Amino acid sequence: MKRLGILISGRGSNFEAIAENVASGALGVLGVEIAVVISNRAEARGLEAALARGMNAVCLPSKGLDREVYDRMLVAELHKHDVDLVCLAGFMRLLSAGFIREFPNRILNIHPSLLPAFPGLDAQHQALAHGVKITGCTVHFVDEDLDAGPIVIQAAVPVLDDDTEETLSARILKQEHRIYAEAIGIVIAGKYRVEGRRVLLT
Amino acid sequence: MKRLGILISGRGSNFEAIAENVASGALGVLGVEIAVVISNRAEARGLEAALARGMNAVCLPSKGLDREVYDRMLVAELHKHDVDLVCLAGFMRLLSAGFIREFPNRILNIHPSLLPAFPGLDAQHQALAHGVKITGCTVHFVDEDLDAGPIVIQAAVPVLDDDTEETLSARILKQEHRIYAEAIGIVIAGKYRVEGRRVLLT
Numbered sequence: 001m002k003r004l005g006i007l008i009s010g011r012g013s014n015f016e017a018i019a020e021n022v023a024s025g026a027l028g029v030l031g032v033e034i035a036v037v038i039s040n041r042a043e044a045r046g047l048e049a050a051l052a053r054g055m056n057a058v059c060l061p062s063k064g065l066d067r068e069v070y071d072r073m074l075v076a077e078l079h080k081h082d083v084d085l086v087c088l089a090g091f092m093r094l095l096s097a098g099f100i101r102e103f104p105n106r107i108l109n110i111h112p113s114l115l116p117a118f119p120g121l122d123a124q125h126q127a128l129a130h131g132v133k134i135t136g137c138t139v140h141f142v143d144e145d146l147d148a149g150p151i152v153i154q155a156a157v158p159v160l161d162d163d164t165e166e167t168l169s170a171r172i173l174k175q176e177h178r179i180y181a182e183a184i185g186i187v188i189a190g191k192y193r194v195e196g197r198r199v200l201l202t
Numbered sequence: 203m204k205r206l207g208i209l210i211s212g213r214g215s216n217f218e219a220i221a222e223n224v225a226s227g228a229l230g231v232l233g234v235e236i237a238v239v240i241s242n243r244a245e246a247r248g249l250e251a252a253l254a255r256g257m258n259a260v261c262l263p264s265k266g267l268d269r270e271v272y273d274r275m276l277v278a279e280l281h282k283h284d285v286d287l288v289c290l291a292g293f294m295r296l297l298s299a300g301f302i303r304e305f306p307n308r309i310l311n312i313h314p315s316l317l318p319a320f321p322g323l324d325a326q327h328q329a330l331a332h333g334v335k336i337t338g339c340t341v342h343f344v345d346e347d348l349d350a351g352p353i354v355i356q357a358a359v360p361v362l363d364d365d366t367e368e369t370l371s372a373r374i375l376k377q378e379h380r381i382y383a384e385a386i387g388i389v390i391a392g393k394y395r396v397e398g399r400r401v402l403l404t
Contacts (some may be wrong), residue, residue, distance in 0.1 A: 017290055028282045114336055117319040131399035133356040136336065154335040156358035197333035200363045 002188060005083030007074070007091035010079030014038070014089035014110055018184065019053055028094050036081040038074065040093060042063020052157070056081060062093060071099040078103075079088040085187060087180070088142065091187045098145050105194070108140040109186065110180050114138060114154055114174045119147035120193040124169045133159055135168070139183035141199070150199045204390060205237040207285030209276070209293035214239070214248020216291035220386065221255055228387050229279030238283040240276065249386060253327035258283060264295060273301040280305075287389060288380070290344065299314050300397055307396070308346040308388065312382050314374045316340060316356055326371045335361055337370070339378045341385035343401070352401045354385040354394070 004022075004169040006015045015037060021027040021164040022034055023097035040062035050057035058077055062070045075098075078086060088109040100107065113123035120126075136156040141149035141178035157167060181199050186192055204341040206224075208217045217239060221244060239252035244262035252259035255318035259277055259311040264272045277300075302309065315325035316338040322328075329337040334337055338358040357377035361370060388394055394401050 102370075114316060114319065114334070116332060116334075117316065129399065130318060131353050131401060132316070132318075133353055134338065134358050136358075151333050151335055156336050157336075197331065198363075199333060 002030070002032050002057060002069065003082050003084045004032060004087055004184070005035055005078040005081060005085070006087045006089050008037060008039045008044050008046040008089050010040050010044050010046065010090050010093040012039075012044065012089050013173060014176055014180050015046050015059075015087075018087065018089070018097065018103055018135060018181055019050075019055075021184075021190045023182035027181055027182060029167050029189070030185055030188055032188055035064055035083050036077065038077055040070075040091065046089070067094075067096050068098060071080060071096040075099055075102045079094050084183065086142075087148060087184065089180075094146060095142060100142065100144055105141055106187075108139055108180075108183060109147070109149075110176050110183075111138045111140070112149050112169065112176065114156065115140065115151065120140045124165050128163065128165060128168060135159055135172065139179055141194075150194050150197050152199050153179045153187060204232070205286045206234060206386070207237055207280045207283060207287070207291045208239045208263040208288055208291050210239060210241045210246050210291050211243050211294040212246050212248065212292050214246065214251060214291050214377060216378055216382050217248050217289075218251055220289065220291070220383055221246050221252075221257075223386075225381035227383060229383055229390070232387055232390055234386065234390055237285050239359075240279055242272075243294065248291070254297070264299065269296075269298050273298040273369060277301055277304045287386065288344075289386060291382075296348060297344060298348075302346055307343055308389075310341055310354065310382075310385060311344045311349070311351075312378050312385075313349050314338045314371065314378065316358065317349055317353065318341065320331065326367050326374060328378065330359060330365065330367060330370060337361055339374050339381060341381055352386060352396050354397050354401050356379045357381050360370050364389075 011060040036056040037046050038058045042059050045059045086107040087101050118126040138154045140151045143149040157172050238258040240260045241249045243388045244261050288309040317340040320328040340356045342353045345351040359374050
């Protein structure tokens with residue numbers, strides 16, 4: 001199991017971090033390849049980045065499509081590229097039960113907070129507004145609930161008194177880039193088991 | 203403002219950490235004194251510890267008493283000892299609006315999680331069951347909602363794969379002892395301002 005399918009909606013900075021790690025980091029050593037990058041929005045800058053890297057880059061616009069219909073298109077595209085592990089990298093859609101059944105325990109997402117705190121949109125804004133002193137990021141398996149599946153890795157990030165959403169987001173993003181590649185490595189290598197909601201290394 | 207009133211219900215390990223810091227740490231340098239330790243349960247071991255340190259130790263049993271009635275007794279006892287800042291240290295009761303009005307922004311609590319995650323009882327158990335990789339502890343101002351007031355300090359603590367509730371609680375407790383004294387120092391020295399929910403150092 002070594003072929004990644006990466007789903008994006010925007011700039012895909014986490015996609016780029018994964019691609020770098022595949023090119024010259026631990027994921028490359030594990031023999032991981034990026035099979036395809038799929039965006040649900042044509043204007044996603046990550047698509048150009050994927051093309052520039054000589055990767056398969058596919059635009060599957062979701063606008064106006066029923067979730068089940070769209071997710072079947074996504075599944076077909078991922079299977080066409082023999083994808084083993086699906087990585088959401090700023091993919092701004094909830095996935096249907098049908099999609100999740102196609103990739104059991106084979107979908108990862110990254111979220112810019114220490115879940116279960118601050119799920120959903122604008123997690124960094126939520127953290128600042130709540131006045132927490134520590135936030136972070138989380139890589140988790142995806143289930144049918146928003147930002148709710150079993151957690152693979154988290155990283156803590158301090159909130160500073162003079163932080164804006166931008167400075168805090170940038171500090172978190174550095175850790176996102178680090179832990180996403182690490183989590184993919186753990187899952188690809190199969191070096192874990194899930195007990196209840198706990199993901200334990202083996 | 204330098205006189206602390208400490209409310210406990212049990213062993214009061216955070217009370218002991220504060221007392222140590224008053225005796226030979228930064229709180230002592232700031233001129234902080236522990237004016238009184240009050241327990242709502244006669245069997246609280248922290249009461250003996252307070253007596254052993256030669257402190258005022260008061261047992262005010264809460265059992266069977268209406269919250270408003272009990273809280274008025276608590277307020278009277280705290281005022282009797284000229285308390286400036288109330289520190290909850292494992293005090294297992296919600297405080298009434300009347301109590302909180304008596305000590306505006308002058309009540310601190312410590313909670314063994316990175317709030318807003320895992321409020322309420324058994325926070326360490328909740329964290330393990332949820333499968334988080336990072337938890338911690340929080341010192342916050344107390345308002346009328348459970349574990350919800352503005353946050354003064356937090357500390358992050360890793361959750362290890364072989365953790366039990368006991369090992370995790372012990373790791374968190376070390377950080378509790380450190381940050382509670384630090385938070386009391388900030389509040390006593392008045393070196394902060396509150397903006398919305400954010401507590402910012404000045």
